[in-house]
Amino acid sequence: MTVLITGSRGQVGSAVRDRLQSGGHALRAASSRPDGPEVVELVLSKPETFAPALRGVSQVFLYAEPDGVREFVRTAEAEGVEHVVLMSSSAVLAPDAESHPLARTHLLVERALEESGLTVTVLRPGAFAGNALAWSHAIGRGQPVQLAYPDAHVAAVHGDDLADLAYAALTGHWLAGGTYTLSGGESLTFREQLGIIGGLLGREVVVETITRAEAEEQLAAYLPPAAVTALLDLWADSTAGPAPIDDTTMTLLGTPPRTFEQWARENLTAFAAQSALR
Known part of the structure; x- marks a missing residue:
């Protein structure tokens, strides 16, 4: 069994890769910018990279990227791939997912795989604990964190929990072939995080509430307008009450989900440029 890991430099992809290596499984890492003989080129907008990357592969860990995905799926079937674990998003459950800028990408990939003859495991996480790194610049400099909706609730999932679930699906666990909406085990507001x-x-992080228009202006530096609107709408809706707790590593693997505090401890140096760690 050889597993192809796409997005092998990403947080979850690299963690899946580490688990497979530790377990003695044959794997092949793929990247749009291969940096060594053990990494193959795979670019979904370049179909000529598909067959060399997939040759001899039985399973794929795949990030949701719609460009070229139907040709990728056809090539995977032709090369004898049997199983794909897809990192999707719970955004596909939105009623307007067809046009929703945060959902459409994932939905297109899910559909391409559904229409194939492959066994597919779909992981649909909501918010990631790692999203908190967006605050590191301000926190590290002792500046207020500016938020339009500081009391929006999220049940953020730790990236290592996703890696554990993907690894289980790739190595024969019963959850292979299912579709799972995933969360962390606790609902916290941004203010609580x-x-x-x-x-x-060991110091207060000041939260400064800004207007939606101010938040739109800030986010526009990183995201297209439709994505900015969708994200702020999501956060606005999330102020209504605690975020739902969906499937976690406890319900699927019998292991406690990692907490946001654990994630924060593991990544504290990102926030501590001008602070003494406890």
């Missing part, structure tokens, strides 16, 4: 980070740093 920042309080946890501040507590670990």
